[in-house]
Amino acid sequence: MAKLFVNPEVKQGHVNPELQGHFSEHLGRCIYEGIYVGENSDIPNVNGMRKDVVEALKEIKVPVLRWPGGCFADEYHWKDGIGPKEKRKKMINTHWGGVVEDNSFGTHEFMELCRQLGCKTYVNGNVGSGTVQEMSEWVEYMTFKGVSPMADQRKENGHEEPWVVDYFGVGNENWGCGGNMRPEYYGDLFRRYQTYIRNYDHEHPVAKIACGANGGDYHWTEKVLETCFDHGFGYMNGLSLHYYTVPYGNWAKKGSATDFSKEDWYSTMEKTMYMETLIKRHGAIMDQFDPDKRIGMIIDEWGTWYDVEPGTNPGFLYQQNTIRDALVAGINLNLFNKNCDRVKMANIAQMVNVLQSVLLTEGKKMVKTPTWHVFNLYKVHQDNDLVESTLIGNSEAGIGELKAKKLTESVTVDKDGKLYLTMTNMSLDASEAMEVVLGSGKVKSVKGQIVTGKMDAHNTFKAPNKVQGADFDAVTVTKEGLTFELPARSVVLLEITLKK
Ligand code: AHR
Numbered sequence: 207m208a209k210l211f212v213n214p215e216v217k218q219g220h221v222n223p224e225l226q227g228h229f230s231e232h233l234g235r236c237i238y239e240g241i242y243v244g245e246n247s248d249i250p251n252v253n254g255m256r257k258d259v260v261e262a263l264k265e266i267k268v269p270v271l272r273w274p275g276g277c278f279a280d281e282y283h284w285k286d287g288i289g290p291k292e293k294r295k296k297m298i299n300t301h302w303g304g305v306v307e308d309n310s311f312g313t314h315e316f317m318e319l320c321r322q323l324g325c326k327t328y329v330n331g332n333v334g335s336g337t338v339q340e341m342s343e344w345v346e347y348m349t350f351k352g353v354s355p356m357a358d359q360r361k362e363n364g365h366e367e368p369w370v371v372d373y374f375g376v377g378n379e380n381w382g383c384g385g386n387m388r389p390e391y392y393g394d395l396f397r398r399y400q401t402y403i404r405n406y407d408h409e410h411p412v413a414k415i416a417c418g419a420n421g422g423d424y425h426w427t428e429k430v431l432e433t434c435f436d437h438g439f440g441y442m443n444g445l446s447l448h449y450y451t452v453p454y455g456n457w458a459k460k461g462s463a464t465d466f467s468k469e470d471w472y473s474t475m476e477k478t479m480y481m482e483t484l485i486k487r488h489g490a491i492m493d494q495f496d497p498d499k500r501i502g503m504i505i506d507e508w509g510t511w512y513d514v515e516p517g518t519n520p521g522f523l524y525q526q527n528t529i530r531d532a533l534v535a536g537i538n539l540n541l542f543n544k545n546c547d548r549v550k551m552a553n554i555a556q557m558v559n560v561l562q563s564v565l566l567t568e569g570k571k572m573v574k575t576p577t578w579h580v581f582n583l584y585k586v587h588q589d590n591d592l593v594e595s596t597l598i599g600n601s602e603a604g605i606g607e608l609k610a611k612k613l614t615e616s617v618t619v620d621k622d623g624k625l626y627l628t629m630t631n632m633s634l635d636a637s638e639a640m641e642v643v644l645g646s647g648k649v650k651s652v653k654g655q656i657v658t659g660k661m662d663a664h665n666t667f668k669a670p671n672k673v674q675g676a677d678f679d680a681v682t683v684t685k686e687g688l689t690f691e692l693p694a695r696s697v698v699l700l701e702i703t704l705k706k
Contacts, residue, residue, distance in 0.1 A: 208599040208638055212617050212687070213645035214625060214704070216594035221618050223269035223588035224326065224551035225542040226581060229507060231276035232311070233302040233560050234522030240558030240567050241319065242311045249570050253318050254311075258572045259558060260322050262565055266581040267588060270326040270372065272506055272553045273316050277301040277383035279375070280334030284344045287312020288363055301383060303521025313348065317369045326372040328506070328553070331403075333377030333395055333417075334385035342402035345374065350406040368407065373551070375415045375506070376400055379448065381426055384417065389426045392417060393433025400441050415504050418446035419488060427488050431495045444504040444550060447488055450511040450561075451478040451534055463512040463525040464662050468634055471530055471661055472608040474510065475632045478534045479610040481508070481541050489548045502550025505542070509555045509562030510534050523560045527575035528664040529673065529695055531562055532657050535580040536614070536630040536697035539587075543616035543628075546592050566667075573670040579657045582675060583699040586626045590618035593625070594645075603633035613638060613692070625702040631692045634661060642687040647704035649688060654678030658696035 230236050243249045243256055250257040274282050278301060286295040287309040294309040313329075320327045329348070331341045346356035349368045357368070376399050378384045380392045387395070396416045405411045416434065419426040427445065434442055453461050453473045461470055485503065492501060510531055511523075518524045535554070542552050554577070558565045564578035595617040603612040615629045631638050656678035663673050678698055681690040692698060 208597060208613060208640055210615060210640065210642045211596045211598070211645065212625070212627070212642060213594040214619055214623075215646050217591040217619070218594055219547040219592045221543050221546050221587050221590050221592055222550050223267070225546065225549065226267070226539065226584060226588060227270040227272065227328070227506075227551050227553040228268050228557040228564070229272040229276070229553040229555045230557045231560065232274050232278045232282070232299060232307055233276060233556065234519065234524055235559040235567070236556050237311050240565070242315060244310065252322060254315065255319055255322055256567070256572070259565055259567065262572065262574055262578065263323055263557070266564065266578060267585045268323050268325045269588060270328050270551060270553070271320055271323065271557070272328040272330060272373075272375070275330060275378055276507075277379065279330040279378045280332050280336070280380070280384040282332055283336065283340065284313055284347075285340075288314065288359070302523075303519050305521075313344075314363065314365060317348075327370065328373035328375065328551075329371055330375035330378050331399070333380055333399055334383070338399055338402050341399055342404070345371065345403050345412065346406065349412070370407065370410045371412050372410070373413045373415055373444070374403055375417070375446070376403070377417045379420065380417045381420055381423070389429035390433050393430045396430070396442070397434055413443035414441060415444040415446055415506070416442050418448070418504070421449045422484060422487070424487060424491060427491045431492065435495045442501055444502040445492065446504045446506045447484065448507040449481055449484055449505070450507070450509060450555070452511050453477065460512045463510075463515070464528055464664055466530070466662065468661070469605055469608055471634060472604040472610070474530055474534065475537070476604065476608055476610040478537055481538055485541065485545045485549060489545070492548065499548050503548045505549060505552040507555045508538060508552060511561055525561060526664050527562060527566070527577050528662050529576055529659045530661060532576035532580050532673070532697055533630055533632050533695065534562070535577045536584070536628065537632065539580070539584045540614040540616040540628055540630060543587060543592055543618060568667050571667045573665045573667055575665060576657060576659070576663070576673040579673060579675045580697050583655055583657060583697060584628055586699065586701065587616070587618045587628070590620045590626065593617050593619050603636065612636075623704060625704065627700045627702065629692055629698045631694055631696050633694045635694050637694050638692045639689070640692050641689050644687040649683045650703045650705045652681050652683060652688060652703070653701045654681055655699045656693070656696055658693055661695060
């Protein structure tokens with residue numbers, strides 16, 4: 207049995223909608239086929255964007271989208287992706303399968319996609335192989351309203367008004383695919399490149415994101431901040447962090463997305479819970495430089511990474527998605543909520559057809575993955591305040607050394623005082639008797655939803671609704687709060703209305 211104490215009066219931070227952000231790279235079938243099919247496709251589309259995909263993404267209220275990479279970002283030259291499509295340069299996508307990139311999806315198309323989704327824009331610039339001028343001109347092209355060489359070109363290309371760039375990434379993984387740099391060197395480059403990212407639109411200043419660490423590379427965080435910080439706050443709004451959940455941490459043999467053992471399940475859970483350690487430890491270093499937490503931790507790549515589906519291009523990173531992924535999603539989204547004082551954005555990798563996707567497509571068909579169903583549950587947290595909650599009696603679950611905390615939770619409150627509790631139970635076989643004790647207020651009514659299934663349950667193009675959200679009614683209102691049995695392998699949402 208576990209007890210959860212909730213204190214609705216004590217607010218601990220704002221849950222930025224961006225904590226449920228997404229990432230789309232020019233990789234495999236994410237952009238091409240997955241999102242963009244072109245105006246002439248027989249797949250129903252609006253200005254080239256798949257209608258079914260856009261609808262499904264709007265349903266989960268995608269708050270922000272990062273593009274064009276990833277590793278692709280540091281090889282991308284944005285001028286190749288503007289102007290008449292037939293004249294756009296073709297290039298090799300060296301990172302991802304060596305395929306031809308025809309640049310038919312470029313800046314205008316990305317902005318159109320974000321317009322259709324109604325989400326914020328996060329554009330990732332090229333430091334690894336691009337110039338300061340190129341980066342500076344991209345920002346001018348996108349955001350300058352008046353008369354200038356870049357703004358004039360944008361207008362000639364059919365877009366009179368500037369767009370809003372909410373976030374701009376100064377390079378990606380510059381410790382690796384983005385140039386194999388040392389942190390001091392990257393820190394210096396960040397100082398230089400960001401200088402020329404001008405704020406042309408003072409009502410919508412561009413938030414500048416520096417490239418952060420790979421998992422537990424604390425040295426990177428420390429040195430980048432040390433190198434940059436004598437300028438003080440104002441030119442770095444965020445520092446990124448990338449962490450992928452790989453069973454056993456074994457990149458050479460990550461295992462199948464659908465055909466896995468109980469040990470593989472628990473290893474995945476243990477590895478994903480490491481996110482909590484990463485947030486705390488990187489956060490502690492950030493606190494030394496920025497105690498007021500003005501620089502956001504931007505976890506702009508996270509999610510599971512398994513072996514690709516048999517028979518698919520290894521460079522396309524296409525994987526299926528099961529209840530195991532649903533748990534990973536629920537756990538991480540809870541961790542982001544609980545640390546919302548420092549974590550300001552997180553972007554699951556990647557949106558469609560790549561790694562831990564919310565959607566998979568095959569020709570005209572599309573399926574919503576178990577991860578989509580978890581995002582659909584958690585969307586109610588967006589823009590709420592985190593409230594204090596403490597879990598007592600959270601035991602570990604696992605096999606031998608492969609174990610981690612069985613439960614995670616987070617509780618938020620909306621503007622009308624309604625509470626939203628999300629919980630995960632990653633045990634394969636043991637449910638948990640839960641008692642929720644409210645520090646103030648009494649429960650008037652409660653409504654629940656659940657995502658659960660066998661450990662390898664997943665949706666296919668033939669059986670697209672095997673895993674879905676379902677009502678969860680087995681909740682009893684008590685004098686002190688609530689009691690319920692949290693099933694094994696489940697992600698649950700409770701919407702709690704308090705008496706006035
Ligand atoms: O998401 C796939 C790749 O993982 C990204 O391109 C890169 O940033 C990371 O290594």
